[in-house]
Amino acid sequence: MSGSAPRAGSSSAAGNTAGKDSGEQHHWFEPLADFVGPAYLRYSFTKGTAQETAFLVDALALEPGERVLDVGCGPGRHAHALARHGCRVAGVDIAERFVALAAADAPQGAAFIRGDAHALPLRAGAFDAAISLCQGGFGLPVDPGAPNDASILAGMAAALRPGGRIALTAFSSYFMVRHLEETDDFDAAVGVNHELAPVKDAGGEERPFDLWTACYTPRELRLLAASAGLDVLHVWSVTPGRYERRPPDLESPEFLLIAQRVAF
Ligand SMILES: C[S@@+](CC[C@H](N)C(=O)[O-])C[C@H]1O[C@@H](n2cnc3c(N)ncnc32)[C@H](O)[C@@H]1O
Numbered sequence: 001m002s003g004s005a006p007r008a009g010s011s012s013a014a015g016n017t018a019g020k021d022s023g024e025q026h027h028w029f030e031p032l033a034d035f036v037g038p039a040y041l042r043y044s045f046t047k048g049t050a051q052e053t054a055f056l057v058d059a060l061a062l063e064p065g066e067r068v069l070d071v072g073c074g075p076g077r078h079a080h081a082l083a084r085h086g087c088r089v090a091g092v093d094i095a096e097r098f099v100a101l102a103a104a105d106a107p108q109g110a111a112f113i114r115g116d117a118h119a120l121p122l123r124a125g126a127f128d129a130a131i132s133l134c135q136g137g138f139g140l141p142v143d144p145g146a147p148n149d150a151s152i153l154a155g156m157a158a159a160l161r162p163g164g165r166i167a168l169t170a171f172s173s174y175f176m177v178r179h180l181e182e183t184d185d186f187d188a189a190v191g192v193n194h195e196l197a198p199v200k201d202a203g204g205e206e207r208p209f210d211l212w213t214a215c216y217t218p219r220e221l222r223l224l225a226a227s228a229g230l231d232v233l234h235v236w237s238v239t240p241g242r243y244e245r246r247p248p249d250l251e252s253p254e255f256l257l258i259a260q261r262v263a264f
Pocket residue numbers: 006007008017027029030033046071072073074075077078092093094095098115116117118132133134135136137138140
């Protein structure tokens with residue numbers, strides 16, 4: 001995200017994300033999560049959870065009792081809200097710090113595990129719906145020179161039962177290039193933006209973190225979804241805290257993909 005929030009990265013090197021032993025770090029986001037901790041929920045882009053969740057309950061027709069996977073769940077704000085709606089939610093995140101925060105005050109029906117979105121540690125077909133919001137792994141490339149988000153969408157699709165639904169947000173390439181700031185460095189070859197952003201922890205200490213955000217056009221999202229065996233139902237333009245059924249435009253920061261696993 002440009003300019004205001006920990007949506008991506010840290011200064012540590014990108015690394016192998018396979019095999020998550022406790023304590024080992026495998027993704028450049030993890031030191032940022034360690035540093036920001038609960039202060040993540042002070043950032044303005046996290047304040048629209050209730051609106052976003054209510055919108056998704058409607059758009060995905062989520063019923064109480066349904067099994068929902070939240071990929072890159074962070075401290076669990078959407079997972080908690082969906083569990084309070086009555087869903088049975090599993091949150092997966094690579095950052096141990098965020099998994100611990102999510103689990104600490106989890107309502108009944110929400111459970112959290114550490115795992116890599118590129119190799120989801122889940123039974124195939126176990127979920128009725130899957131979400132990945134606010135660059136929940138998707139859009140945070142392990143190697144910023146070669147974004148590899150296709151495997152995240154494929155893993156989410158595999159975790160769904162046939163007919164299961166997906167909601168995923170991705171940062172808009174259009175918005176990014178229209179609003180580039182001096183601190184942004186957008187790699188046009190791969191559609192990844194880099195910025196060095198100041199991040200504050202709970203005590204108010206500020207540190208700079210390198211942030212990499214892979215950006216998308218609606219067409220790219222449609223192509224990725226199709227290759228993951230998904231039927232695309234909608235691509236809407238959205239703003240955090242203001243999810244709506246708005247056709248893709250150039251002025252909204254994110255696209256919201258709504259898709260369904262092909263039913264055999
Ligand atoms: C900007 S936060 C979004 C968190 C949450 N979805 C939200 O809306 O607040 C990005 C999250 O993705 C997680 N993440 C990044 N890469 C991941 C990966 N490969 N697998 C699982 N989680 C990942 C980070 O640890 C972080 O919690």
